[in-house]
Amino acid sequence: MLIGHYNYWVVVALMMLGFYIIIAHGNLIKKLVGLTIFQTSVFIFYISVAKVDGGSAPILADGITQYSNPLPHVLILTAIVVGIATTALGLAIIVRINEAYDSIEEEFIQQQDNLS
Amino acid sequence: MVGVVVAIIWMKDLIAVVMLLGIYGLLTASFFMAMDAVDVAFTEASVGAGISTLLLLVAIAKTKRKEHPSRHKPLLALLVVVITGGLLIYGTYDMPIFGMADAPAHTHVAQRYIEDSYDEIGIPNIVTSVLSSYRGFDTFGEVVVIFTAGLGIIGLLSTVNGTGTRKKLPTINDSIEDQHIVLRIVGKILIPFILLFALYVQFHGEYGPGGGFQAGVIFGAGIILYAMLFGMDIARRVISQSLIQLIAAFGVLLYGAVGVVSFLNGGTFLDYNVLLENPVAGQHLGILLIELGVGMTVASVIIIIFFNFAGRKGPQQISDDLGA
Numbered sequence: 001m002l003i004g005h006y007n008y009w010v011v012v013a014l015m016m017l018g019f020y021i022i023i024a025h026g027n028l029i030k031k032l033v034g035l036t037i038f039q040t041s042v043f044i045f046y047i048s049v050a051k052v053d054g055g056s057a058p059i060l061a062d063g064i065t066q067y068s069n070p071l072p073h074v075l076i077l078t079a080i081v082v083g084i085a086t087t088a089l090g091l092a093i094i095v096r097i098n099e100a101y102d103s104i105e106e107e108f109i110q111q112q113d114n115l116s
Numbered sequence: 117m118v119g120v121v122v123a124i125i126w127m128k129d130l131i132a133v134v135m136l137l138g139i140y141g142l143l144t145a146s147f148f149m150a151m152d153a154v155d156v157a158f159t160e161a162s163v164g165a166g167i168s169t170l171l172l173l174v175a176i177a178k179t180k181r182k183e184h185p186s187r188h189k190p191l192l193a194l195l196v197v198v199i200t201g202g203l204l205i206y207g208t209y210d211m212p213i214f215g216m217a218d219a220p221a222h223t224h225v226a227q228r229y230i231e232d233s234y235d236e237i238g239i240p241n242i243v244t245s246v247l248s249s250y251r252g253f254d255t256f257g258e259v260v261v262i263f264t265a266g267l268g269i270i271g272l273l274s275t276v277n278g279t280g281t282r283k284k285l286p287t288i289n290d291s292i293e294d295q296h297i298v299l300r301i302v303g304k305i306l307i308p309f310i311l312l313f314a315l316y317v318q319f320h321g322e323y324g325p326g327g328g329f330q331a332g333v334i335f336g337a338g339i340i341l342y343a344m345l346f347g348m349d350i351a352r353r354v355i356s357q358s359l360i361q362l363i364a365a366f367g368v369l370l371y372g373a374v375g376v377v378s379f380l381n382g383g384t385f386l387d388y389n390v391l392l393e394n395p396v397a398g399q400h401l402g403i404l405l406i407e408l409g410v411g412m413t414v415a416s417v418i419i420i421i422f423f424n425f426a427g428r429k430g431p432q433q434i435s436d437d438l439g440a
Contacts, residue, residue, distance in 0.1 A: 008208035016201040024193035029130055029176060033137055036168065040144055043160070047153045048214060052222060057152045058230070059324065060240040068152040069226045070242040074251060077243065078258040080159045081329045081414060084168050085265035088421045091175040092272040095428060098179040 007048040014041035026106040028094045032087060039083050046072040130181055134172040141165035154325040155243045158317075162333045167418060170340065174425045238396040239322040239403070247327065248403045248410075252386040255406070256371055259413050263368050266417035270361070273424040303345040310338035318411045322400075328407040332414025339415075340422045348426055357423065360416045367413030371406045378402070 014037060021034025050072035058070035094104055101109050141164025148157035212219035229246055237245040247255055314335035321327030343351035375386040383390035388402025 005208045005211060005214065007214045008211055009205060012201050012204045012208065015204070016197045019200065020193055020197045023196065024190045027130070029172065029179065030133065033133055033172070036137065037140070040140070040164070043156075044144065044147065047148055047151045047156060049219070050153065051151045051214070055152060057154045057325075058242040059154070060234050060242065067230050067242070069222050070229055070246050071226045073153045073156050073243045074247045076153070076156050077159050077247065077327075077329060078255060080156070080163050081333065082258050082261050082265075084163045084171075084333075085262045085417065085421075087168060088171050088425075089265045089268050089272075091171055091425070092269045092421075095175055095178045095425070096272055104179050 008045070011041050011045040011048070014038075014044065028097065028104045028106065029091075032090050032094070035090075036083070036087060039079075043076045043079065046076050130176050131173065134169055134176065137172065138165050138169035141168065155241075155327065155330070158325050158330050159333070162330060162337065166337055167333060167340075170337075171421065171425065174422070178425065178428055236396075237399045237403070239400070241322055241324065243325075244321050244327050244403065244407075245399075248406050249386075249388060249399060252375075252402075252406065255410070256375070256386065259368055259371055259410055262417050263364060263413055266364055266420050269421050269424050273428055300345050303341060307338050307342055310341065311335060314338060314415075318407065319404075321407055322403065328410030329414055331407075332411040333418060335411070335415040336418030336422070339419050343422065343426065348423070352423070352427075355419065357420075360419050360423075364413050364416040364420065367409040367411070367416065370409035370412070374402055374405045374409070 018034045018036075018038030018041060021037065022031050025031060025034065050069040052066060052068050055066040055068040056064045058067045058073065060067075097109065098104050101112055103109055103112075141160060144164055145157045145161035148154075148160055229242055229250065233242050233245045233250075234240065237249050239245050314331045317326035317334060318328060318331035321331070339351070339355065342354070374388070374391075378387045378390050379385055381390040386402070386406075388399045389395035391398035391401050
């Protein structure tokens with residue numbers, strides 16, 4: 001019973017590590033890395049929900065009766081590509097912040113804002 | 117995987133962090149493979165381990181390499197994280213057991229996709245038929261999101277300011293371009309095959325793992341490799357910026373147009389049954405067209421993103437750092 005939930009524990013562990021990076025680090029690129037890890041943990045959650053014991057990849061073939069659930073695969077497939085597009089947008093904003101403030105550390109940006 | 121992430125937290129050198137993130141992406145892809153999600157593993161391997169690592173590296177080259185030691189108190193953050201994690205773990209006890217065939221997720225609409233999709237759509241890859249036919253509307257939305265992200269990056273980073281004084285920008289690739297003849301020749305041999313493979317993935321997505329999203333990413337990666345090996349200036353001459361923007365918009369339009377045509381033929385939006393006399397053949401045509409639209413948009417948006425990042429002027433000392 002207990003061991004049957006280990007996939008969720010891995011997801012929670014990864015999610016919390018990503019969350020920790022987001023809130024505890026001041027570097028904007030590091031924050032984005034944390035966000036990516038958080039995002040990936042959600043992907044892993046969906047894919048592990050889709051897994052069926054003894055199931056095969058959801059490509060129809062003769063002699064296979066048990067397939068994994070294709071619906072979460074579809075959702076995550078598109079989510080990954082959308083994720084990279086939004087991450088790139090975040091990086092673009094960081095590059096512009098660096099040009100404006102000459103820093104990608106939260107504290108320094110805050111200081112400069114307070115001074116002006 | 118957890119170990120790699122813990123290492124990411126301690127690292128201060130951002131380049132090492134990004135490399136670890138690449139390893140993490142590859143591990144995630146292998147995990148997806150073990151979970152029978154071949155299409156997803158394919159996407160994650162090309163996106164997580166390839167493109168995102170590359171983009172982060174380019175962004176670091178344009179900003180700073182070292183992380184400043186933080187003066188935040190990590191204890192409070194740790195407390196929040198532990199409490200949230202504990203609550204989430206407590207929540208998992210209500211979740212179905214891993215791999216159970218009669219979990220709620222498998223008992224609703226998924227069963228119908230597995231049983232009927234071959235008769236209705238006529239292609240063996242269920243993921244592709246759900247992606248582009250049953251849930252074509254969602255996918256359309258996602259393509260629009262990707263296109264919008266591309267637009268946003270053009271707006272934020274576009275180097276064409278109308279000043280007309282565009283010098284040769286110092287890019288991170290200049291030194292690679294001059295020195296590594298082996299890399300260039302191997303690249304020259306590999307790039308045609310990468311592009312060919314992308315096309316194979318694009319048009320074979322109905323039968324095996326693959327489809328527009330993966331093909332777009334691989335195609336974009338091939339072009340980016342070209343730009344890195346031969347320098348931005350040559351790559352810009354090969355692929356004109358305005359043409360690639362046109363292709364990105366055309367991909368979205370193609371997708372939308374298929375939907376509108378099915379409107380005009382008396383069906384609902386993105387109902388491919390009415391495209392041709394035979395509903396299954398209509399589905400084939402519809403899926404082929406919209407996958408083409410997806411592939412075009414994704415590939416060109418990725419190229420746009422890379423060109424805009426790499427064309428941006430970064431601090432000189434960091435570009436020297438990378439080149440050395």
